[in-house]
Amino acid sequence: MFEQALGIFLMLAILSVLIVVHECGHFLVARLFGFQTPVFGVGLPFGPYISLGRKWNTEFRIYAFLLGGFVAIPELGDETNASNSSEAFGVELNPFKKFPIWQRALVAVAGVTFNAIFAYFLMVVMFFSVGRQVEQTYVSALDPSNPIAKQAGVLAGDDIVALDKHPVTSTHEVIAYLGNRKSTPVTLSLIRDGKPLDLVMTTSPKGKVGMVLGQKPAQYIKIDAGPVETLGLAGSELVDRTRLMVVGLAEMVQALTPDFGPAQPGAPPKPGFKNLHGVLAVVKIGAGMVQIDWRSMFMFTIMISMDLAIINLLPWPALDGGHLAFMLVEAIRGKPIEERAHGEMVKWGFLSLIALMVLVMVNDVSALMNGELDIKPEMKEKLKGR
Template sequence: MSVLAAIAVLAVLILVHELGHFVAARSQGILVNRFSLGFGPVLLKYQGSQTEYAVRAFPLGGFVGFPDDDPDSDVPPNDPNLLRNRPVLDRAIVISAGVIANLIFAYLVLALQLGIVGIPKELNYQAGVLVQPVNQESVAYQAGIREGDIILAVNGQELPASDQSTPLLTKEIQTHPNQQIELKILRENQQQTLKLTPKLGADGKGVVGVALSPNATATYRRPNSPFEIFGIAANRFQQLFVGTLSGFGQLITNFQQTAGQVSGPVNIVKIGAKLAEDNSVNLLSFAAIISINLAIINILPLPALDGGQLAFLLIEGLRGKPVPSRIQEGVMQTGLVLLLGLGIFLIVKETTQLTSQLEWVQRLFQ
């Protein structure tokens, strides 16, 4: 049931994205002849006055279809309500609306979670620093550190029960590239000592390939007003959005160190299933995080994504005429093949390396 809940969340996020495109088009009078949730064989469909609505077998996908791309459409090629015949700005609104819908949805989900769970009041700190998911190729994993471990001391220095423990440990790691450090960890009430040598990162600092979080639990209180909920939700949305952008920036500038942290469908569903199993409200956190990631990925100027289409529109606006269709089709088809290849690679990789990498999501909102 938890796996189905996670898949349902992903299906909702895709539905929100496609609804953004659909509403933006219909509100401008642009013709839309298909709206589909999922891909593969059609399970259910309904023919409206203008649009065919369908649910397909595999829910992790979807599309909005326009008569422009339908060779069987009887709409005249010069119809002003065809998407391709609209001004650049109208088309840009339709293409970007999916991304905007995902961002708005993420913010509303964060507000809903605060309304249900309450406002974090304070953190109750315990000694040490909690280890978040460890990549199997990382220095930390190879040294024996596992997700859920609590690091109690570094180089003989105890990590206190305060908000200073995580910065202290981070500093020790970053200031000892290519130098061995000693860690005392707690795992299932058993203490042990491990030694590892941080690698030299691109920025000249030591890295071990692990994320850290305070060893703390949060207490909550009831919100004073809806305005407080929306204000705190805005702050959390900003933190998540900036953090996600930073993560994509590191993937570009420091690909070797961060590529292993990229997750595909298997790992994403796995994370959502674990959260649903622990506490169904955590699925709201999951939905917000994935929705923001989906928005940022789609706005990247890559072929076959919304950002790629926006890039073509920008070029069209600058040169005063569209990029030739054969060039657009060639770029989009190449990009689609590459994206499908990446998706298949991630699925295979994660299916053969299903390690526990989930607890950290629960702590993002503490």
């Protein structure tokens, strides 16, 4: 029980730190350019708060619900605009200045930039301390309904190391690579009984070859390279894993999009909104992973930091990407969107995010009650690194 409570506390602390890192990006770049930052809040800006004092013309606050954060930057043209900032936050503001779009854009993108920098920093620390986390995908079985891999010479138990000389480590990478190469010859690089083996096969029209994939336990391998090369390897690893996250996000959005065409015979059911999860799921799963192997905390934190960056870049009102979209429209039109229309879009964008948070919270509670968020035995084996 103590270990579980400690894991949950660590996950909550990690999420809070990542949010503060994000908001520090906005704050520091805004201060650099001379924007007013009347309030820096840790937590969601609702209900009572504790004031930590004022410095640099900024009041620092801690709110009751810590899983959130914000910096009020009224001159950015965000939801804390000129007409309501003083009333909303109870602080006196100086006369507003007009800042060029490029400066406002840099302030808007600073949060996600800091999340990416922090993720890279953690990747470097992980590489230099515990090593690189390596996962090995293997062929657990062959699908009798699709003989392509079997006819090419693939055997159950073969380790998959590359596709067309591109290294792969996860089942998702293999599936995504083959899925993007329908009816195309692919060279499969394997390790069988400790010896390398290359096999060529042509994928089906659906990008499948009849392999059932499995994942071996994660390993942490010390980097046999100099400091400069290790820094480069850490950057490449972060880029590769971020690319997979973007692909996964795109696939999730596509899966949630209604399909008005006829259903394909034998196609698996598409995931729905009930498959969306939020903070509770992240905390529960992350706490379970840390209990099994504390080293997984590195990659878990790195991925959550990049996830925050990617989500915030979406062009949705009330997100950083929404601010950038408004600035793009302003640059094209030569003038900003009317304040009332801008405020309405931000308001409804914010309310939609709140509604989505409620939806995923309900999903999280339901999954928690049903034990769906418990670490499965096969996942425990995968996490037990060597």
